[in-house]
C-alpha cells in the first residue's frame with residue numbers, strides 16, 4: 125500500500141493489537157501507542173468464538189491460543205435456582221465443523237501476551253506508557269499530541285484509529301463522551317477449581333452467572349451480572365462479596381458454592397452505547413470505543429477483532445485514501461455491530477427472567493434442542509469479514 129505516513133493506533137487492547145498485526149500483513153506501517161506501561165489485563169477469562177478465532181488463526185496465532193487456552197465441549201444453560209440443566213449448545217468439534225473455526229476459552233493476559241509478542245515479532249512500533257492526549261486534522265493526515273512520562277510530542281500520522289476502549293479519548297475528541305451506562309455491573313473472579321471443559325450459564329431472576337475454565341490447570345473464570353450503579357460498580361474495583369451473595373440468596377447450593385470459592389471479586393460497570401459518530405475525515409474508531417457491548421453474548425472482543433479485519437481490508441482497497449476507506453468500513457460495520465449489541469442486551473434480559481416468563485423461556489429452550497439452538501448462532505459465529 126502506498127501510505128507515506130504511518131497510521132497511528134491509540135490503544136493496544138485486543139482491537140488495537142489485532143489491527144496492527146492485520147495491517148502489518150498488508151505492508152501498512154503503524155505506530156501503536158498504549159497508555160499503560162505494560163501490556164497486561166485484568167485477571168479474568170475471555171471467550172473467543174469462531175468469528176474471532178477465524179481471524180486470529182489467519183494471523184497464525186491458532187497454535188499459541190490452543191496451547192494457552194481450552195476448547196470447551198459445550199455451553200450449558202442451567203436453571204440457577206434448582207441447578208437443573210435446561211439445554212446445551214454443542215461446541216468443540218461441532219463448532220469447528222459448523223462455523224469453520226474453533227470456540228476457545230482463554231485467560232485475557234495470555235491472549236494479550238500472544239498478540240503482543242506477535243506485534244513484537246512483526247517489528248511494529250509499539251510505544252508503551254504513551255497516551256494520546258488529543259489530535260487535530262491537517263490537509264494530509266492528523267497531528268496527535270502524545271504524552272509519555274518524559275516527553276510531550278506532536279506526532280504527524282496519515283490517519284488515526286481510536287482503539288482506546290469504552291472511555292475513548294478519540295471518541296470524546298469527536299464530541300461524544302457519553303457511552304451509555306446499562307444499569308448493570310459485572311462481578312469478575314478467577315479461582316483454582318478444576319471443572320469439566322464446558323461453559324455454564326446459570327439463569328435466574330434479576331441476575332445471572334457465567335462460569336468456564338480458561339486453561340488446563342484448573343483455573344475457572346466467573347462473571348456474575350447484577351443491577352448496580354455506575355459509581356458503586358467502579359472500574360475494576362473490589363466488590364463486596366456479601367452484596368454479591370445477596371443477589372444469589374435463594375439460588376442453588378451449587379451456585380452459592382461457586383461464588384463463595386473466590387476471595388476477591390472485581391466489579392465493572394457495563395455499557396451499551398451507540399456514539400453519534402464513529403469517524404470523521406482521517407479518524408475512525410474500532411472495538412469498545414465505537415460500540416461498547418454488553419458481555420451477554422461474549423462478543424465485545426470478537427467485534428473488535430472483526431472491526432480490525434474489515435478496516436484492514438478497506439485500507440487495502442483504498443490505499444491512497446484513508447478517509448474513504450474509513451467511511452466504507454464504518455458503513456459496512458454499522459448493522460453488524462448494532463445487531464450484536466441488541467442480541468447481547470436481549471440475551472441478558474432472557475437470562476434474568478422470572479416467574480411465568482422464565483417458565484416459558486425454559487420450555488422453549490428444551491423444545492428447541494441443541495441443533496436448532498446452534499442454528500440460531502450461525503449469524504454470529506459464522507460471520508466472515510469481507
Ligand SMILES: Cc1cc2nc3c(=O)[nH]c(=O)nc-3n(C[C@H](O)[C@H](O)[C@H](O)COP(=O)(O)OP(=O)(O)OC[C@H]3O[C@@H](n4cnc5c(N)ncnc54)[C@H](O)[C@@H]3O)c2cc1C
Nearest residue numbers: 135137138139159171256288289310411412422424425426
Ligand atoms: C465482564 C466482561 C466479560 C467479557 N467477556 C467477553 C468474552 O467472553 N468475549 C468477548 O469477545 N468479549 C468479552 N468482553 C468484551 C471485551 O472485553 C471488550 O469488548 C474488548 O476487550 C474491547 O477491546 P478494545 O481493544 O476495543 O478495548 P480495550 O480492551 O478496552 O483496550 C483499550 C486500550 O486502550 C488504552 N487506552 C485508553 N485510552 C488511551 C489513550 N488516550 N492513549 C493510549 N492508550 C489508551 C487502554 O489502556 C487499553 O489498553 C467482556 C467484557 C466484560 C466487561
